[in-house]
Amino acid sequence: MDFTPTAEQKALRDAVRDLLGRREPSTAVGRPRLDPELWGALAEMGVLSLAWEVADDDEPAAGAVEVSLAAAELGRAHAVTPYAESVTAAHVLAATEEGRAVREDLGTGEAVVIPVLTEPNRAWGAPPTVTAKESGDGWELTGTKGPVAYPEAATHVVVTADQGVFLVASPTVEGSVLVLDATPATLLTDDPALLVHAVAQGTLAACAEQLGALEQALAMTVDYLKSRKQFGVPLMSFQTLTQRAAVMYTHQELARSAVQYAALVLADATAADDGVDVAATVARAKAVVGKAATLVGEEAVQLHGGIAVTQEYAVGHLLSRLVTLEHLYGDTRSQLSRLGRSIADHDVVRVL
Template sequence: MDFNLTEERRMLQDSLGRFLSDKYDHESRRKVIAAGKPYDAGLFAGLAELGVLGALFAEDQGGFGGLGFDLSVVFEELGRAGVIEPVLPAVLTGSLVAENADLVENIIAGEAVVTLAHSEAAARYDLNYVTTTSSNGVLNGAKVHVLNGAQASYLVVSAREGGDDWDKDGIALFLVRTDATGVTITDHVNNDGTSGATVVLDNVTPDARLTGGFAALELAVARGTLALSAEALGAMESAKALTLDYLKERKQFGIPIGKFQALQHRMADVLIEVEQARSAVINLAGHMEADRDTRERHVSATKNLMGRVGAQVVEEAVQMHGGIGMTDEYALSHFARRITMIDHWLGDVDHHLARFIDLSAGEA
């Protein structure tokens, strides 16, 4: 398997990196969050114009990518810059709404945000736990942790048409306008500055019942997990770079603290762990088109490892910085929050360890 990036992906990586370096920094992100805005609409439009959203979709969907390495290239750069704009929702829903060509075109152009409304309060990350119901043509239930729910034009809602709360075959997916009668959205700001929401559905008539059920949902979440893992990798790279610079600049006893052997050893451990995380992301990207069981084992193995490595990188980076490491004015604090939050999106360390064991035993 060739893990080298194609020329097109290298070009995308370089152009996205340059764009974010010129247009996006820690202070601009802080200003957006402090102003109570969910994200910078101008920057999001710029990302769409650059082709970032198109890279998340296959050619037959109107894009020019859509494979695992396309996702990892985009999200590593987004993570490196600490971007909070709503790119992840396009990954989570793009494959689910692919039959609606006009809507996909609007997503790629950055003119519509479509997000996934699946998680429920008691689900504990289990995808097949759905109590929202579809009966007599209407939806009833509540969804939590809906990323950019308050900014979305449409929701992809999972609902149960039959069976108990753990029956995968009873799950169906529906397209719902956020301004539809009976939809109530309560937004909030997550700890990392991203926008989340709780969505309540009260006798809501959906726009459409989408093709595909649990299997389509599982694939979409697998793609989202790859995107998050690549984003965490980019954030770890930035945290590592900030720490290296600090060790060179901060002095004690007249010499840079990076000269102290104990800190050198700790930094070496961080470098090794980040490279292990990179290998895991590359491995998952290369297995996104594999059969379901193989793909999902790699999904859980990667998400578990990213959570463990992320926690170590955050702890070491903050400790080596001292108190400044968690001040809002300093960029490291934002990368630390984002890395920590990513562990709790789409399943945390403990969930994916148990899931990997079950998948390996053929029980999931």
């Protein structure tokens, strides 16, 4: 398995990095909001359509590896966008002709499609409580879902219900809760495997974004230790601080390996793939990256001191973004719980 990016992948990474380098990182606090100008620029570059881009011979020209490279640059630049959510939505929308039409609008930036797969005040993975019933040639949904990310920008939402996965246009969101009251919807799929595959793709994008953010947090911390002086000498002169930075670097490299491996596995996987447990691969990656993100983010704040939690300084914002992404599609604890349920067929489990 070759982890070395191709020339085309390096060019993509550099192009996204250059685009994001020309803008100021987000310093907004509170609920994330979509920057329409940035979203449009990403669409114009083709970043939003990487998940389904094809070449002239109708063969995939991009996929999980390219998505992870772009997502990592978004994380490094602290560009707050629903990119991981859009990747998930794109894979679900591929199931129907109407969904593919909306997906094209997603790729051009005209549509913002947000998956709403969680139940209000319940943990990730809870069974959907929304009920769906047929009405004429379509469906109607009743119930609530939430929380909804970027509710002000969402033109469509992808919703899980008792009969499958549905697309809802012009959603009604109260606060952060999606309210459905006999709301017209389009059935996208009733195949659980397709949803699992789509969530795995979006989870990988979230992991890659976390990787980029923690890399930036570590880089800023190392620079700070080199430049900030205490008792007349740089902070890097103190062995304890450099050892803590070394531990951060170790976790960064573990996270990088986990993301790269998961990206290569997903690049060759399909929703009907029985040979590779894609969901388990991504769960392992998210558990590793989640642990690394927590350690690196918190250590970065501690090693910077009080300046790290000011609105003007980026490290605190990076930690905030790392925490947000940690809870997208299930946090580290839920990933470990999922993996733990898969070892029931083992007679002996060696924890250490």
